[in-house]
Amino acid sequence: MNFDEMIDRQSTESVKWNWFEKDVLPMWVADMDFRSPPGVLQALRERVEHGIFGYGFPPKGLGEVISNRLATLYGWQAGTKEISYVPGIVTGFNLGLRAVCEPGDAVIFNTPAYPPFFKAPLSFALKSVENPLARDVDGQYQVDFERFEAQIRENKVKAFILCNPQNPTGRVFTRQELEQFAAICLRHQVTILSDEIHCDIIYDGRKHTPIASLDAETAKICMTFMAPSKTFNIAGLHASEVIIQDPELTKRFCAARRGIVEDPGLLALVAAKAAYEIGGEWLAEVLTYLQANRDWLIAALAEKIPAVKVSKPEGTFLAWLDCSGLELKESPHQFFLREARVGLNEGADFGAEGKDHVRLNFGTPRANLETALARMSAALAKI
């Protein structure tokens, strides 16, 4: 695949490419500027050619494809009856909260966090408890487990929204860290809503571990949300899967969605099946390209803008840039938007501690990344 190809997206009502003014290079919303795998495009073409789009069941065999994938990649045995579909992971964890919490209950998550994590508890009159990740001496983000447990105890937390791999820091939690999360949640009867949307985008030979795959006891308190959306760049189709292995949790989740949230659209699931079935080779190639982009970015920042601190993302195509060393008089997002015409994510949207940060999406042709860095460093040179 030629991931260097520059494909016009401004003509496609893309949120990423049409949010800012035309001359701004968008490096924000988490989708990639690459065409999806050829097999996905072919499956969609074939289904569109049929020409009738009446109500449908999920494609035959999709459950088996996902179940086999979980077994092969993670040694996780999840039966097809334990897999269901939702039109997006944000929808999924909102339903999860609705299923397990009562108004007034508390929900915990690590910060900085993907912005909808802050909004979801508000929708159901729940209290948010923020457990901050802190940079260690090597500059990597770590969990303070003691504080995590104390916060759960003090606030009688009912649900934990786990994000693994973590957006925006790019951490891929180790098995040992996941075991600590699980042990604490089991001790305090906290349901884990595990957002694993970025699980296929991991680097340096790391392996993703679904928290529910740790053991049967942990599986009983988990709802796991996965999707082909980031992996195969089909986020706009809204196909995601939920894996729940406890019958009582399944019942609650079904009740929370009934009459409100249907399965994803027919084309979404056609694409999902094709992606999981035949996208493997494309995925291997895109991962090589993304890892090289990540490495180039880290090196270029160190060379051109050394005052910006970044920990090397272990997964995701997102980099969380600490711009506090630039000592700007405004948010770095505003500065780079106005002075460099580069559109990054506003760090404050990921929590209070993100205010001097921006998030940069490197899922784009290298040429775009180079232009963004050149414009950012030129803008800084002028002050």
Ligand SMILES: Cc1ncc(COP(=O)(O)O)c(C=O)c1O
């Ligand atoms: C951690 C995380 N969860 C969920 C989503 C969005 O999921 P969806 O579009 O399926 O609702 C994103 C997108 O950036 C994300 O980073």
